[in-house]
Amino acid sequence: MNRIKLNIFALGILFPFLLFGADIEGNTSIKLDAYGGPGSILLIWDLPEDEIISSIRIFRSNDMMSTYEIIDLDGMITDRYLDNDLFTDDLLFYRLEMETIDSRILSSAYHTPAFARSMDTQHFGKIIAQLEQSYPVTSSARSEITDIHEFKSVLIYDFILNYIPSGISQMNSLQMYLLMEEINFDSFLNILSIKDFKACTFLFADNDPSALHLYIENAFNELEPLFRQQVLFAPAEWHDEKLDLIDILDSKLAAAVEIYSDDSAFLESLPPVLITNLVKDSSGLKISINRFNVHESSIELRMNEESIPVPFEYNDSQMISIPSHWEYVELIIAGDVVQTLPVVNEEGVLSIALDDQYIFSDEIFDLQTMRSIPEQDFQLNEIAFNAIDQKLSVEIAGNSEWSTQLGLFIDDSLLWEWNSMPGFEVNFVDSNWILMTSKENGWLHLCHVNGNDAWKILESRPLHLQESFHESKVPDLGIWTVLSFSTFGESNDITRSQQNKQFIPEIFAFYQNYPNPFNSSTNITFDLLEEATVSLYVADAKGRKLRIYLDEIFLEKGFYSFDWSAEFQSSGIYFIILQAQTRDYLPVAMSRKMIYLK
Template identity: 30%
Template sequence: MKRIAYLTVLSGLFVFAPVRSEDNVYRQLIDLEAHSGNGSILVVWEVPEKIEVQSVKLYRTQNSFSNAILVFETNTATDRYLDKEVAGTRPYFYSIEIESSVGELFSSVADAPPFAKPVFDYGLRPTLSQSEKIIANYDYKTLDQFHGQILGNVLIKLLTTMDSNQVDIIRAMIFPIDAEPRSWISYAGFNGVSEFEGVFSDESFSNLRIELEDAMVRLGFSVKNQFLLTSAEWKNQAIKFTDRIIHRLSTVQDLLYQETDILNSSHPVLPLGSWVNTDGFSFIRLGILDAELVQTIVLRDDQNEFILDKETYADAEIIDVELDDSMEKIELIINGVLQQIMPYPQEANGYGLTIDNQFFMLADSLTAPPLIVSIPVTQFCLNEIANSPESQQIAVEVHGNVTETHVLGLFIDDYLVWEFTPTLSFEPMFIDSAFTWNTDQLFMWLDLKEVDEFGNWQLIDTRAIFTERQITEGRIPDHQRWKTYSFSTLGAPNDLTRSGTAKLMIPEIFALYQNYPNPFNAQTTISFDLLQPALVSLYINDAAGRIIHLFFEESQMGKGLYSYSWSGESYSSGVYFMTIQAQIDDYLPVVYSRKMIYLK
C-alpha cells in the first residue's frame, strides 16, 4: 500500500501534498488525466520520450483517510488504463509513478491529483432513444462494430419510406467502410436496383452527416471509455468516421448510377458464364433481367437446339441450364435474334461473363460463376478486336496510359504471339498488331498479360473470339464496355461519333495493321486488308518523308488480305513509316501511315 498525505483547506477540498521519498530522490513531473465514464474511469498519462520504461504504477484513492491502492502495473510504455473496479457517485483520485531502466523516476503532480466519477452528473447526461440505449449498453469488441450499429440506427431514422430489408442493403453497401463494395445487383437483384435511385440527394447527404455527428456525441458519453478514448480523441474520430461515411456514400452512389445505366442498356437475358460441375455436367448460367420482354430463349449449335420452358425463367432472376455434352459452342438466341456465341466449357476452363460483357476465368473451374457487374479495368486492356475468318487473320488493339516501363504480351490460346514494351508517353497509347491464325478450334482465347516484378506473366484481360464469325468489337468509350460495330478504328480512339462522321466523307477501303514484330531487328511483316477493289500503292518512308522502298505503285488490286516482308538490314536503326495509298471510283486517294522501329 502507498499512503498519500492530504492538506485540508478552508473550502473543504483535498489536494495532494508534495511527496518526498525517504531517500530524497527527485521525481520529474508528468501529466495525468482521469475521464468519467459509464461504470468506468479512463486514466491517461504522459510517457516521457526517449526512455526505456522499467515500470508503470497507477494508484487510486477516494479520501485522505484510506491508503492509495495500486490498481495497475506494467513494464511497457502504455499510456492509458480503463479502471472498471469503481462504483458509486463519489470521485476517485489518481496518481502515477514511472521508472526508467536507468533509475529515472517520474510522477504526476501530488498536490493536484486528477479525479473522475464512474457516473455522469444528471445535468450532463444526454437523452438517448430506446434504440440508442441498447447500443450504449452493448459490450463491443471493436470500434468498427459500434460504428456499424450507430450507422444502422441512423439509417432507420432517416429512411422512413424504406422497409428493413432495403435499409439493410444500403447499410451493407456503405459498411464496412474499407471493404470493396459489392454490387447493388448482388443485394437487390436485377429488378430491385431502381428502387434505390431516389435515396441519394444533396439533402440526404447533409441529413446523414448531421444525424451521425449528433448520435456520435450523444453516445460518446457512454461508450468512449470502452474504446480507451478521451473526449477530445472521441470528437476527432467521430469527425473522421462521419467524413469517411459520406465519402463512401458518394462511392456507392456512383456505383448505383453505373449499374443502373448498364441494366438499362442491356438485353433482357444475359449470359453469366459456363462451367463443368464436380459431376462432369456442363452448365450455362443466365441472368433474366426482364422476363416480360422474353418470348423465347434458345440454346443451340450446328447440331443441337434447346428451347427453354418459360416456367424455368418466368419468376427467376438467375437460372442454370444443363448443356448437352455433344455441343461444340453455345449460341444464345433471344426472341429469335442471335445475341452471343460463347465457348462450350472445358473441365479446367470454366469462365464467367460480367453484366457488361467482360470475360473472366473462374478461380475454381468446378463452381458456378459469381454475379459480377463489371471488372475494373487495369492500366492496360484489350481495347479492340477485328476477326476475319475469310483471311484467317485477327487484329488486336491494346490501350493504356504509359507513365512507366511495362512489358506486355498477347497470348492466343496460351501461346505468346506478341511481346512489346510501350513507349513512355503522357498521352493514352493505342497499339495494335495483326496475326494470322491457323486453328481448327471454334474459339480463340486472347489473353493480355503483364510481366510482374518476379518476371512472371500475370493475366490482366481476356476475351473469347468465335473464329468462324466476322466481327469487329471494341470498348466504347475506350477502356469501358465492349460493343460490336461495323468498322474498325484500330490505332485510334474508339469514338464512333467521330469515326461515323469520317466514314461519310472517306470511303472505307482498307485496314492497315501494325507491322509485326515491332520493334524489329531483321525482317518485319506488313499486312493490310483491302475491303474492296482499289488502286493501291505501298511504300516505306524514312523519318524525313523520303520513300526508301516501294513495294508497288497504283496497282489495281482485289479485295482481300495482303502481307509483305521488309528487311531493314541495309538501313540504320531508327524510326520508319509504312504508308498505304488507295483510291476507288471518283473519290480522292486515302493515305494512311504507321510508325515502325528498326533496331540493329
C-alpha cells in the same frame, strides 16, 4: 482523544508523501485526466516524447488523505487505462508514476490529483432498452466492441438498416467503402449483387446530407455513455471522431450518389436477362443467368434446334445445366437472339461482365455479376477476322515495369508466345494468322506466366468464325466498340493526326439514342462541331450494316437528327456508328449501344 485523531490525520497526510518519494516536487509533472462513466473511470495521460518509460503505476484512493492502492499495469506502456468494475459512486482520486529506463521517476501533480466519479450502472437498464430500438446492431455488439473503428463500423450498419430494412449480403463491402477514405471504386455493380444493388436505392437516392448529419450527431450523443469509456476515448476525442465520421460520409455519399446513378442508367440500357457465368466442372456444364428487369416474354437457351426453357418465377438468378454435346449456347428472349456464347472446354468459371468483357478462371468460386472485369497490365485491344480468307488479327496493349511472358490461345491451343518489353508507357503489339479450322466458335484467351510457371488467363473474348467482324477498345484498354477501320500496332485514339499524331479538338458530340431501350423506333442525334465528311449507319452485334444514313457525305457544322425503326429486326443489341473526318486527320469514330425490345 483529540491528540489521537490529530496523529491519524497527520499520518494520512504523510503516507502519500512517503509513498511518492520525498523529492516528488522536483520531478517532471505528468498531466493526468479522469473521466467518469458507467461503473468505470477512464484515466488518460501524456507519454513524454523524449523519455523511454520502463514501467507505469497508478495510485487510487477514495479521498486525498487515505491510503492509496497501487494499480500495476504489468509492464504495459500506454497513455490510458480504464478502471472498471467500480461498484461505488464515491469520488475517487488518482495519481500516476512513471519510471524511466535510467530509474528516474516522473509523476502527476501531487497536490492536485485527478478525480472523477463512476456512474451507477443500474439506471442504464432503461436507457439500454431504448437504444436497442434505435441502434439494434450497435447495441447487440456492445460487449464485442473494443476500439472506435469497430464502433463506427456497426454504427454504419445501423445507419444503412435505417434506410434498408432488410440487410444486404455484401454489407461488409458497403461498410468498408463508406468508412475508409482510401477505398474507392467506379461501380457498385462490382461489389454488390443485383439484388443488393437495387436494395440500396433509398440509401443513394439523393445527396441531401441533413438526415445523415442528424443521425450521426444523435447516435454519438446517445451512445456516448455506453461506448466512450469502452473504446478509451476522452469526451473531446469522442467529439472529434464524430466530426471525422460525418466528413468521411459526406464525401463518400456525394460520390456514391453519382456512381449509383451511373450504374442505374447502365442497368437500364441492358437487356432484361443476360448470361453472366459459364461453369464447367465434373458434373457437366452449367450457365448462370440473371434477370435485371421483369420481362413477361418467354426465355430459353438454344443450340440449333435444341432448346431449354428458363423460368423466372421467384428468383432473379438461375443456374441451368446444358447438354454436354452443345458447342455454343444462344440466349433467346421472345424468339430473338440476345447473346451467343461458345461453351468452355476446360473446367472452371467464365465470368461475363455486364459491359461485355470476359475472364476465365480454373478455380470455381462464388458466382456474382460484375460491371467490368478487374483491370490487368495487359489486355486484348483490337480483334479482326476476315471470314473469306480466314485471317485473324489481334492487338495486345499494356505495360509493366518488368518483362512479362505472354501467350495467346484459341481455346487450349497456343497461338502466339512472346515477352513484353519493360516500360512505363503503353505498348502495342499485333500479329495475324490464317486459321485452319472447321470450328465455328471458340474462345480467344490472353494469358501470362504466373509465379508457378503456369499459364493464367488475363482476359478472354468469344470468337464467332462464321462471319467477318472487327472490334476495338476505344479508347485504348476501354470498352469494346465496333469499328469500320483498323489501328493495329498503334493507339486506338482515333482523334490523332495521321501526320503529327497530335490530339485534335472533338469534331462532334454524339448523343445516346432516345428512348433506349425502345420497342418501335428511336431518335439518333449528334452535333457536328465543324464541317467534315461524315458516315452514319446502324449495325448489328456482329458488325453487319443494317441501315446506312450517311456514306462519306460532306456536312456543314450543325445539329443533325435521324429516326431508326427496328420494326423488321429481332430484339437484341444494335449499334449506331458515327464517323467523321476533317482535313488531314484520321477519321474520328464513335458508337452507341441500342437495346431493341419488341
